[in-house]
Amino acid sequence: MHFIMSNKILSKNELLATLPPPWPQNLFSDIEKTAAEAKTKLAILDDDPTGTQTVHDMPVITNWSIPALAAELKADGPGFFVLTNSRSFTKPAAEALNREIGANLRQAISSTGVPVEVISRSDSTLRGHFPGEVDALLEGMEMPSLPRILVPCFFEGGRLTANDIHYVTEGSKVIPAALTPYAKDAVFGYKSSNLRNWVAEKTRGTLTVDQVASITIDDLRKGGPQRVSKKLVALEAFSCCIVNAVEYHDLMVFVAGLLTSEALGRQFLIRSGASYVRARAGIKPRVLLGRKDLTATSGSGGLFVIGSYVPKTNSQLAVLRQQQHVVGIEVKAKLLLDDASQANAIEAATDAANRALKSGLDVALFTSRDIVAGIDEGSNLTINRRISDSLIAIVRGIDCRPSYIVAKGGITSSDIATKGLSVQRAIIMGQVLPGVPVWRLGRETRWPGMSYIVFPGNVGEDDALATIQKLMKMPNKT
DSSP states (O other): OOOOOTTOOEEHHHHHHTSOOOOSSOOHHHHHHHHHHOOOEEEEEESSGGGGTTOOSEEEESOOOHHHHHHHHHSSSSEEEEEOOGGGSOHHHHHHHHHHHHHHHHHHHHHHOOOEEEEEEOOTTSOSOTTHHHHHHHHHTTOTTSOEEEEOOBGGGTEEEETTEEEEEETTEEEEGGGSGGGGOTTTOOSOOBHHHHHHHHTTTSSOGGGEEEEOHHIIIIIHHHHHHHHHHTOOTTOEEEEOBSSHHHHHHHHHHHHHHHHTTOOOEEEEOHHHHHHHHTOOOOOOOOHHHHOOOOSSOOEEEEOOOSHHHHHHHHHHHTSTTEEEEEEOHHHHTOTTTHHHHHHHHHHHHHHHHHTTOEEEEEEOSSOOOOSSHHHHHHHHHHHHHHHHHHHHHOOSOOSOEEEESHHHHHHIIIIISOOSEEEEEEEEETTEEEEEEOTTSSSTTOEEEEEOTTOSOTTHHHHHHHHHHSOOOO
């Protein structure tokens, strides 16, 4: 295998050309059958709502009480998502939350007798409270010694791992993750694209690079499930292992090896991107949803709530605002952070949104694009919380039911769902664009039956928001 420097930008074709051919056997049918017959439930703890972006016909819950978890364990289907939104929390708060959920899940398992495999789903661009919340989750479950396995690939969004280097695809290029804007995140920034180095960086040297194992592309494509299983079985307590994968075929080989290891009595805690969830659950992809699948009402306009600040979102917002029938409503972040001006800013935006929606226009509600930074992680999270709370207040003040809602950004979409719309349980319908999930809201919500489009901040081409807006303006085909 050719050694590729972790700071080198390549064409995707150049990277793929260095890799051996895929494992010859298609393992999806075997995994699908095993998943369908298994009594084990998948409990996916999602640190923002975007982890639902590869699956369909699965529930997502926002309540992790013991009765709520027990009810999902006894329900039909391969598993369920628990929306924690922990990425918006401080590290101590995220750890406390995961410890609580772990303890509740342990009691729910005990009361139902249903075996569970836990997945800690997080960002495919490596932002999140790792290893803290993973360790806390295992403490709550009273299983702290389990090996941690890191599988951050998300193929629908162009995130892949080869030669231990995690890449973000932009056009025809693959960019080492540490060279992207995501690595400069004010809260979750990092320096390493090599995942073994990244684990050492995030654990502050508790695990050295030499102590981090790797399931390589050669393991997957030359050794197959048997070699994967052998490596997994050899992992020691408290250890960590990273997984390379550039396509679903690679993930299927890994899952097959994992299932073999579990059949031998081994257990692991998976920290993953969204693609792993679909592979592990044996879920076939569904065709993208169309307007007929999404429209719950007619007459009023659609509502776009845009809180994400990443450059990709800014580009998508700019294209959306150029579309016909779109009214842009900007909320100045500095006004929201000032006690004297916050209430007036919220009221003005709410009134403007109601007028536009009632007239059938689509609304792009967005915070100003200038980033207001604090002095440390805690102050940055406090600023983000106040801005998000203000967006929630605007949405709660809208008295005209939109025909659909698009929430842009993980934290934004979580807060709008739980606090703006009172979601306790929703069903993942599928995706409207690759990596962009749609939920059908439940009866307990403010607008039952509405299509709620959860749009990750770091997904999609520049015209992605505009594509959804145009789709929803098209007449239904009969």
